Amino acid sequence: MREILQVQGLTKTFRLSAKQQKLERTKEKVRVAVDNLSFSAYEGEIFGLLGPNGAGKTTTLRLLATLIRPDSGDALVDGISVVRQPDQVRSRIGFLTSELKLEECFTPNYLFDFFADLHKVDPEVRDRRKKMLFERFGIDRFAEVKVANLSTGMKQKVSLVVSIVHDPDIIIFDEPTNGLDVLTAKVVTDFLQELRGEGKTIIVSTHIFSLIEKLCDRVGVIISGRMIVCDTLERVCGGMSLEDRFFEIYKETAGEAE
Amino acid sequence: MRNGIITIMKKELARFFGDKRMVFSILMPGILIYVMYSFMGTAMGDAFGVDEDYTPSxxxxxxxxxxxxxxxxxxxxxxxxxxxxxxxxxxxxxxxxxxxxxxxxxxxxxxxxxxxxxxxxxxxxxxxxxxxxxxxxxxxxxxxxxxxxxxxxVNKFDVNAGGEGYDLATAEDTAGSFFAMMMPLLLMIFLYSGCAAVAPESIAGEKERGTIATMLITPIRRSDVALGKILALALIAMISAASSTVGTVLALPKMMGGVTDEVSADIYGVQDYLLLAGVIFSTVLVLVTVISVLSALAKTIKEAQTYVMPVMLVVMGLGIVGMFGGGASQELAKYCIPLYNSVQCMIGVFSFSVLPLGVAATIGVNVAVTLIGVFILARMFNSEKIIFAK
Known part of the structure; x- marks a missing residue:
């Protein structure tokens, strides 16, 4: 299997404001969000980043999506550096997170075309993909309804569809089922498995064990910005449930830190 | 023009014209100005006049x-x-x-x-x-x-007995000096208002709503986003300013009552209007760019509106200085100062004393300032500190 994503010693720090320092009762001026992180993802797999809140999952995904730049280290997406050629990386990935919003005054139909234009998708291909994806997610009935008037679940589906207008080979998904009802969540997880079947690579971040167990081929456990374990789900678990194994890892790591 | 710029422009215009409230808020000032100025003119005439059939006691x-x-x-x-x-x-x-x-x-x-x-x-x-x-x-x-x-x-001698035909100023001169005094200030304020009504909404608003990042994870160039937005916003601001200007020009004769029968905007030729259009468009570009850059620093629309307040003071100050400046400057160097140059050109056009090289310099300088602003804005769109400021 081909390594389509190579993360090499990615490090990202944030400066803490005086207010934040006070709030967290710390004197440190710099917070290390991602600490020398390395891992790889292979073509046609679902890779899960598992970790508690504040572990650095979202920062890692933002770094991969070129929204922010690493202090040091690099990540190669299909051999292209997120540091040196972010433009080319952007056309190869689809990134979805709840922070990225769609303009509410537009319709799904308009937004699909707009983002297709930004990705320079051929109009013919665009229309074909639009029809297919809108039908797949039941957006076709709401194609001309302003996003503002859609339900939360429908908004999330539109966001998902818009993030993959350009049929990217790598899809990065931050907390894919957060805030979704069980039905919509199932539609999304089914779709991710379908994409894997098409040979796409999917990177998801989550703190939900069952989601990882259901979806992921391989999993990386991040705690305090560092990759503690990264292997296939079976090998990481070693016969235990992921939940039990995670707490074991967490204890070991926390003990190490203390 | 590159496709990316056109895509962004189309989106900005669609967002604007798709929102009836926005269209209304842009066209409203012109209508209000017309109604208010006309009303003020009539009311003032009434207040200081006396009924014709009044019998004094x-x-x-x-x-x-x-x-x-x-x-x-x-x-x-x-x-x-x-x-x-x-x-x-x-x-x-x-x-x-x-x-x-x-x-x-x-x-x-x-x-x-x-x-x-x-x-x-x-x-x-x-x-x-x-x-x-x-x-x-x-x-x-x-x-x-x-x-x-x-x-x-005790008549020993008269001055201008009869009173007619002594003022050798042409109707054009009279109207020209009137417009040269009033219009630059008003135009600058209208242009500023048009820009301030749309730019913070589009730049800081997109940050506030979290929609700009969605656009920035696509391969579109940051400079295309910046330029596309600035051009679209400039167009909308122009429409707004045009509405206010038409309202003013129509209402001015009413506002001035019978005093200024000669004041009519038809004393200016096509060439004057073309020069004016060039100056105005380049001025709008500068204003939209400055307001956009300031808005990009803000996290919310409200914050952006605070940041752009000083720009309004500068614009009004320049307009007022122009009112009492005594005609357009003939020094080319003064046409290299953005916004000040716009006021000078407007005075020149209205008072028929325009310095053509000055207008050329103004447009050149304004376009250069805009390009620098586009560059800065593009850099800002690339900065995580600005886009993800918390």
Whole structure:
């Protein structure tokens, strides 16, 4: 299997404001969000980043999506550096997170075309993909309804569809089922498995064990910005449930830190 | 133009024209200005005018025949009275318009008086009430009649007898200097308002709503986003400014009442309007760019509106300076200062003293400032500190 994503010693720090320092009762001026992180993802797999809140999952995904730049280290997406050629990386990935919003005054139909234009998708291909994806997610009935008037679940589906207008080979998904009802969540997880079947690579971040167990081929456990374990789900678990194994890892790591 | 720029422009325009409230808020100022200015003009005319069929009430003490004839001729009938105090009270109560008190033997005293004697001239006392429009009006009419009567008695020479045909200023000059004084300030304010109404909404608003990051994870160039937004916003701001300007130009003659019959915008030719359009568009580009960059620093629309306040002060200050500047500057160097150059060009065009090289310099400098702004804005879109500021 081909390594389509190579993360090499990615490090990202944030400066803490005086207010934040006070709030967290710390004197440190710099917070290390991602600490020398390395891992790889292979073509046609679902890779899960598992970790508690504040572990650095979202920062890692933002770094991969070129929204922010690493202090040091690099990540190669299909051999292209997120540091040196972010433009080319952007056309190869689809990134979805709840922070990225769609303009509410537009319709799904308009937004699909707009983002297709930004990705320079051929109009013919665009229309074909639009029809297919809108039908797949039941957006076709709401194609001309302003996003503002859609339900939360429908908004999330539109966001998902818009993030993959350009049929990217790598899809990065931050907390894919957060805030979704069980039905919509199932539609999304089914779709991710379908994409894997098409040979796409999917990177998801989550703190939900069952989601990882259901979806992921391989999993990386991040705690305090560092990759503690990264292997296939079976090998990481070693016969235990992921939940039990995670707490074991967490204890070991926390003990190490203390 | 690159496709990316056009895509962004189309989106900005679609967002704007898809929102009826936005369209309304942009076109409204022009309509409001027209209605308000017209109303103010009419109301002011009413306040300082007197009904044509108004019969003034005037009383006098010791009215000489000559003056009575004079006032009668001007349809100002006078009633003789002996009760000075009562008449004064009536004036205060606004029941009487005027009380004239003549010195005894007024006509003989005037006849005998020579300025060389060094004595005080015979004095007519006229009591009126400045709080009453009618009283003030009658007071002015009577004073003018008496002044003319006095001048006629000791006439040694006249100045501009007849009054017509001495002002050699053409109608164009009169209207030109009027427009040159009023319009630059108004135009600058309208242009600023147009820009300030749309730019913070589009830049800081997209940050606030979290929609700009969605756009920035696509391969579109940051400079395309910046330029596309600036061009679209400039177009919308122009529409807004045009609405306000049309409203003003239509309402100005009404505002000025009968005083300025000659003031009409048709004294300017196609060339003047073309020059003006060039200056205005390049000015809008500068304003939109500056406001956009400031808005990009803000996290919310509200914050952005605070940041752009100083720009308004600068714009208004420049407009006011232009009002009292005494014509357009003929120094080319002054046309290299953004915004100041716009005011100078507008004065030049309106007063028919435009410096063509100055207009060229203005447009050149403004386009350069815009390009620098686009570069800065593109860098800002690339900065995680600005896009993800918390």
């Amino acid at each position: 005037i009383r006098s003490v010791g009215m000489p025949a000559s003056v009575e004839a004079l006032l009668d001729g001007a349809a100002l009938p006078v009633e003789e009275t002996a009760d000075t105090a009562g008449a004064k009270a009536a004036v205060t109560a606004q029941e009487l318009d005027l009380l004239l008190v003549f010195p005894e033997d007024f006509e003989q005293a005037v006849e005998a008086y020579t300025a060389a004697s060094g004595q005080a001239a015979p004095n007519i006392e006229i009591y009126y009430n400045s709080a009453s429009t009618n009283s003030t009006f009658v007071y002015r009419s009577v004073t003018a009649l008496l002044d003319a009567y006095e001048a006629q008695m």
